Amino acid sequence: MTPVLLIFFVLAGLAVLGALSLVLQKHPIHSALSLIVVMVCLAGLYLLMGAEFVAAVQIIVYGGAIMVLFIFVIMLLNAGEEERTDFSKIAKFAGLPLALALTASIAAGVAKSGANVAGSGQQVIPGATGQISSMLFKEFVYPFELTSFLILVAIMGALVLAQREKK
């Protein structure tokens, strides 16, 4: 087993454990911390694939901004342990097999499409960050500008939603 493969399996195992913990934890703050573990592991995997810029953005935006926002809201609303409600009888028995079937079908689908790709490349792209920036400001300049508009609309929407109604 090569070192790269070993690093992959450690990071992948940690990511899956974090995702499992997100499902199984009762308290939302524990779920949030598990999700941060998943995101940091994914950033490590991006580094392993030679996508340094995406790894940095993953840590800064996901781990740093979005998850802090989540934890901020959890603490602001003082969210406690979630109450268990009764599942329907069907959900108790069919839930796990259906979830496994969904995962297996997605895995089979993407792995099949991946098999057609195999053999081409599999190398670290040299100078990926420079290529991303030139692509972002040449080919994808309209979508890029549109995302700034999207963020503006999202900020205004959040402001309108969160403000108190005036009497």
Place this chain on the structure above:
Amino acid sequence: MVPLQYYLVLSAILFGLGAVAFVFKRNIITIFMSIELMLNAVNLAFVAFSQAFGKVHGQVFVLFVIVVAAAEAAVGLGIIILIQRNRQSLNVEKVNLLKL
């Protein structure tokens, strides 16, 4: 190098776990976090394909997905605060205005 299929299967597992959390969880904040988990799984597949093809298009799309996720988090958490204010609860069972 790690084969592409490994990354894709990991991505599918993470997506499946996110979908399970989305259906099973009762706390609206946790449900929202499971959406982020699914987005992350898709990002992993994007970057893996980008590396396999030797082109950076996939990584550019990951940046767009992250931007949309950030916008979605801002609006979604605003909605969550509104729900808490109106219902005094984060349990989705109590938010059933549209339920038949």
